[in-house]
Amino acid sequence: MFWRKVGVLVWKDLLLEFRSKQMISSMLIFSFLVIVIFAFAFNPVQRTTQEVLPGIIWVAFTFAGVLGLNRAFAVERDNDCLLGLMLAPVDRTAIYVAKVTSNFIFTGLTEIVSFPLFLVFFNYHLQASLGWLVLTIFLGTLGFVAVGTFLAALASNTRMSEILLPLMVFPVMVPVLIAAVEATSTLMSGGQWQAVASWLRLLGVYDIIFLAVAYVLFDYCLEV
């Protein structure tokens, strides 16, 4: 029953995005702009550029992700649709799980499109094991979305939510960003999985803790 309701809520989010294309288009355009600006600002063949590329990639992923997170609850504020969800016989944590799932899908799609563009624009020869790199990006994105969705719900109750959300998200995201950038950097420069195991463990633990905390507190977050 719980997962069926989550499925219905995710279906609605995907259909809304398919119709409006507001979220995914702004996220893709932002990522593309970051790629182009950094590609012109740095010389792609310099070693320094290759070293900072993982950081640039995560800047693009997370900042584009914040754009998506801002929209995630803005669509529910129009016509007070969030009230409709709160009135429905749905466990309120199902709303959180559904929003995390939809935000993960939108952020993941942006990453799938923009990551190859980074490699092309920066003339980067990927030496990493693709599986471990995908796992790193998966865990990093999940942590970002788990925290971001919770804080987006909290910020959406304020009039300055679009300014407030990044200010709340990034300080909380510091452990995820450090772990994700370090693991990505090591893997992209040809490091083996043993070298990133501790970073991946940190990402995994962070994801579990913040998913659990947000899951428990989301009900109160909607009451604010």
Place this chain on the structure above:
Amino acid sequence: MTKKIGDKAILQDVTLQVPTGGFVAVLGPNGAGKTTLLKILSLLLPPSAGQVKIAGRPAEAADPSLRRQIGVISHSTLLYSHLSAAENLYFYGRLYDVGNLPLRIESVLEEVGLRYYFHDPVRTFSRGMQQRLAIARAILHEPALLFFDEPYTGLDQHAIEILNGVLRRLRDERRTIFLITHNFEQGLDLADRVVILRRGRVVFNEETASLRGADFKKLYLQKVEG
């Protein structure tokens, strides 16, 4: 029950008992606490003190089976502008586990006169059409307890007739209805009990059988002016 926000009492010692199938019109000036009362009764807000009981059971907001029995028309339509009329109803129907959903959607759209706008996006609807679709959304799952908060806002004469038709049908089916309105005539015509709120307190609570339109207007003004 009492509801306080900070130190300010929005509702103070409100006691109401409504039998199954009762139709209550809640009247009062702006800021009297009508919408807060509706939010508490529809389990959106907890009271600061006191208790809401539905069918003799203490109402817990977390109880989905109880929320399935409730339908609400609020100031806002609670509809997604980028989805069509049918998609909005399909979404809410799935959340409320409505059986035979496609047929039920056709039936409610027919009832509110939007059958020919089945696939049209809600953003292309006029305010009145959106309000009619909001009515369809609220009655889609055939709730036993309905709350209507200013449902006449933005409706043209045709839509008012449709809404009155829906309200009469629901009353005849013995569903319990709360109607918050500024419109005395509609309230007196449809309801079997009138409650007047003033500054968060119930200042009048009588059956409509003994009230006449002209007298009631005078009485209402006396009550709200204190």
